Amino acid sequence: MIRSELVQALAQENPSLSQRDVEAIVATFFDEIVRRLSENGRVELRGFGAFSTRARDARVGRNPRTGETVDVDAKRVPFFKPGKEMRHRLNV
Numbered sequence: 001m002i003r004s005e006l007v008q009a010l011a012q013e014n015p016s017l018s019q020r021d022v023e024a025i026v027a028t029f030f031d032e033i034v035r036r037l038s039e040n041g042r043v044e045l046r047g048f049g050a051f052s053t054r055a056r057d058a059r060v061g062r063n064p065r066t067g068e069t070v071d072v073d074a075k076r077v078p079f080f081k082p083g084k085e086m087r088h089r090l091n092v
Contacts, residue, residue, distance in 0.1 A: 047085040054079045
């Protein structure tokens, strides 16, 4: 599912909200998750899962096209851990 499909599904389930309102809600939802993660925080949605970041150390990588080695800086990457309810529903 892509973002526009999510907006469309939410708009259909909530006919009292305009498409523009639903788009604003979805945008705010994702923006807040990104904002919290950028502050090194964690976002937990009970029954769904938790978003957090993990640190990756600097390393030496390889350019797959040329085979040349390149230095890759240390960075934080997003991480999602599904909740117990989601894991259960996926495996039923």
